[in-house]
Amino acid sequence: MTKKQKALIEITLIYLFVALIGWAMFLYFQNKEIVLRFIYADLSMTIATYLFSIIKKNSSVYDAYWSLIPFYFILIWYFYFGGNEWDIYQWTSVIVVSFWSWRLTYSWARGWPGWKHEDWRYVDFRKQFGKFFQPINFLAIHLYPTFIVFLGMWGLFWVFNFGEIENVMFFYFGAFLSVLGTIFELFADKELDRFRKRENKKKEDILRSGIWAYSRNPNYLGEILFWFGLFSMGLAFGAPPYTIVGAVGMLLMFLFASIPMKDKQMKKNRPEAFAKYKKEVPKLIPLPKKK
Numbered sequence: 001m002t003k004k005q006k007a008l009i010e011i012t013l014i015y016l017f018v019a020l021i022g023w024a025m026f027l028y029f030q031n032k033e034i035v036l037r038f039i040y041a042d043l044s045m046t047i048a049t050y051l052f053s054i055i056k057k058n059s060s061v062y063d064a065y066w067s068l069i070p071f072y073f074i075l076i077w078y079f080y081f082g083g084n085e086w087d088i089y090q091w092t093s094v095i096v097v098s099f100w101s102w103r104l105t106y107s108w109a110r111g112w113p114g115w116k117h118e119d120w121r122y123v124d125f126r127k128q129f130g131k132f133f134q135p136i137n138f139l140a141i142h143l144y145p146t147f148i149v150f151l152g153m154w155g156l157f158w159v160f161n162f163g164e165i166e167n168v169m170f171f172y173f174g175a176f177l178s179v180l181g182t183i184f185e186l187f188a189d190k191e192l193d194r195f196r197k198r199e200n201k202k203k204e205d206i207l208r209s210g211i212w213a214y215s216r217n218p219n220y221l222g223e224i225l226f227w228f229g230l231f232s233m234g235l236a237f238g239a240p241p242y243t244i245v246g247a248v249g250m251l252l253m254f255l256f257a258s259i260p261m262k263d264k265q266m267k268k269n270r271p272e273a274f275a276k277y278k279k280e281v282p283k284l285i286p287l288p289k290k291k
Helices: 003-028 034-056 065-080 088-111 120-153 156-162 168-196 218-236 241-269 271-280
Strands: none
Touching: 003 034, 003 065, 034 065, 034 120, 034 156, 065 088, 065 120, 065 156, 088 156, 088 168, 088 218, 120 218, 120 241, 156 218, 168 218, 218 241, 241 271
16 A cells, blocks of 8 residues: 555545534524534534644645535435425435535646655745744635635535525526536646646746646636626525625635635746746636737
């Protein structure tokens, strides 16, 4: 058994334990309103994941939480809201979320080298904040993503329990948008994996094949489309317009945090090549190649 295989088994056991904590908290708060029960379960699992990140001295313990928690919500909705009585709309939502969740989780597992790896952004935070890293670790690396993913899933409460279908067009448009976003990420990750395994690597190399030739961040674009699609599906079932806050939060996070941090890193490591790349390829929206 390789070190990576051992690490994957260990991280799987960690997530199973975290899931049991979430289920226990969901049952414990059975007298609370349903959304609050989900919040308490989500928060308890986030705290448990954070504690494991301290034990393992690696904040990337949290990385797969992002993609797994929406599917975990689906499982609870199924058992709690009588999934045996779901119709085409609920099952379409299940397929959309599951496609995104398991594709992204598989992509993470395939590319994760094991405990020797920690996301470069977390490494930078450790160096930048020193002894104040742990508050940043909990608030920025663990709690904020949990909060924004929960808000992104908010509208689906109406699909699975609160509402009745009001606008079929909105629903299927949202499903299409989410699937389109997942396909964007699928192609982007395939190209990225091929680029990382290329021969004759050079430090100044920049991925510019496939969809990366038209957008510098096609994977982030896919994420944005996915979350706006979920909002539209919830809206079709009568979810309040303010449930768009999750999708908007995702958009702002990528535009003002993730993309700038990535650009800064690329500019630092490949200044000349990145300057040319930035001039010729759009930040987000795929456009024809500039001559």
